[in-house]
Amino acid sequence: MLVGADPTALLLDGGLGSAVGVLGIVLMVVGHLVTRRLIRAATADGDVVDEALVLDLAASALSAGASVPGVLTALGQALEEESAGVVGRALLLADGADGDFPAAYDALVLRRECREPLQHIIGRMWLRGAELISRPGVFIVRPETEVVAGAAIEAAREVMAGGGGVVLTADLCTGSGAIAACLAKEVPGARVVAVEISETAASLARENCERLVPGRVEVIHADATDPLVLHDLNGQVDVVVSNPPYVPAGAVEDTETAQHEPTVALYGGGPDGLDIPVDVLVRSVALLRTGGVLVMEHDHEQGALLRAAALGAGFKQAETGQDLTGRDRYLRAVR
Numbered sequence: 001m002l003v004g005a006d007p008t009a010l011l012l013d014g015g016l017g018s019a020v021g022v023l024g025i026v027l028m029v030v031g032h033l034v035t036r037r038l039i040r041a042a043t044a045d046g047d048v049v050d051e052a053l054v055l056d057l058a059a060s061a062l063s064a065g066a067s068v069p070g071v072l073t074a075l076g077q078a079l080e081e082e083s084a085g086v087v088g089r090a091l092l093l094a095d096g097a098d099g100d101f102p103a104a105y106d107a108l109v110l111r112r113e114c115r116e117p118l119q120h121i122i123g124r125m126w127l128r129g130a131e132l133i134s135r136p137g138v139f140i141v142r143p144e145t146e147v148v149a150g151a152a153i154e155a156a157r158e159v160m161a162g163g164g165g166v167v168l169t170a171d172l173c174t175g176s177g178a179i180a181a182c183l184a185k186e187v188p189g190a191r192v193v194a195v196e197i198s199e200t201a202a203s204l205a206r207e208n209c210e211r212l213v214p215g216r217v218e219v220i221h222a223d224a225t226d227p228l229v230l231h232d233l234n235g236q237v238d239v240v241v242s243n244p245p246y247v248p249a250g251a252v253e254d255t256e257t258a259q260h261e262p263t264v265a266l267y268g269g270g271p272d273g274l275d276i277p278v279d280v281l282v283r284s285v286a287l288l289r290t291g292g293v294l295v296m297e298h299d300h301e302q303g304a305l306l307r308a309a310a311l312g313a314g315f316k317q318a319e320t321g322q323d324l325t326g327r328d329r330y331l332r333a334v335r
């Protein structure tokens with residue numbers, strides 16, 4: 001029986017490599033590609049090894065540093081050894097998958113091992129429960145943006161609760177349209193206008209918003225800091241939300257970000273990365289009505305500078321909000 005074997009030793013003997021970070025891929029594969037009920041292996045006496053055991057083995061080996069192909073190979077070998085006498089009963093990983101599956105799966109794993117973002121490989125990403133299409137050339141929405149979008153949604157709901165029939169909101173630098181789509185989805189009374197300078201991103205934002213909240217978000221391909229863009233809304237907007245590029249010049253980004261995110265989405269300009277954020281802030285002063293709110297994401301070291309810039313630009317109040325790790329993450333300023 002397989003039960004009782006040292007899974008980590010078996011698996012590390014069976015195929016070495018260092019890819020602890022691919023656990024996500026395995027979980028994705030387990031969740032989406034490999035039908036759980038079909039993960040079965042017959043042993044010599046006809047017992048069936050439980051799928052949970054197989055998954056435990058895989059997780060232990062990955063944590064110990066084995067590669068995904070190594071794990072799969074070793075699992076198959078271990079089970080075959082344990083089931084001597086049962087000819088040809090190997091581990092079934094994807095019953096019903098055609099003969100091209102192993103090669104296609106290996107190719108996916110290789111892409112991830114080369115540090116291609118998982119979101120590009122699976123073509124999907126998520127913000128606040130909304131599933132968005134992810135595509136190379138467009139910024140992948142980050143977990144820290146959950147709270148930024150949340151603060152904007154809360155501000156919009158307050159306007160609704162205060163008796164406004166419609167709350168007018170603008171998402172400046174919308175990228176994939178993630179924040180705009182969540183605003184429209186979570187605040188049914190919101191009119192949402194989204195602005196994006198990259199044509200590729202604006203096109204994806206339209207696609208995402210039309211899929212998630214049809215007819216609710218107007219996406220404009222333009223420079224959000226240009227005073228002529230949305231000038232007809234000056235003084236009328238209730239809530240502006242923005243996650244602009246804000247990385248300081250020369251700041252070292254992780255490999256995946258540096259190699260797979262568009263530069264226009266990252267660097268804010270100037271030594272401190274604040275040129276575009278300050279331009280967005282200035283544009284927001286003009287767009288917002290008195291009492292309107294700006295929520296803008298920033299780097300964890302930019303809080304004090306942006307509070308000062310907001311007060312200098314004409315906002316009445318400026319405070320800094322934190323992300324889920326407790327680090328300064330966004331400006332909340334009242335016009």
Ligand SMILES: C[S@@+](CC[C@H](N)C(=O)[O-])C[C@H]1O[C@@H](n2cnc3c(N)ncnc32)[C@H](O)[C@@H]1O
Pocket residue numbers: 139140141142145172173174175176177178179195196197198201222223224225242243244245246264265266276
């Ligand atoms: C950090 S990404 C954020 C995207 C999206 N808001 C999100 O949270 O996933 C910044 C986005 O701003 C866009 N951008 C940069 N400069 C801009 C400008 N002047 N006007 C409009 N969009 C701009 C980039 O193309 C990129 O899509």
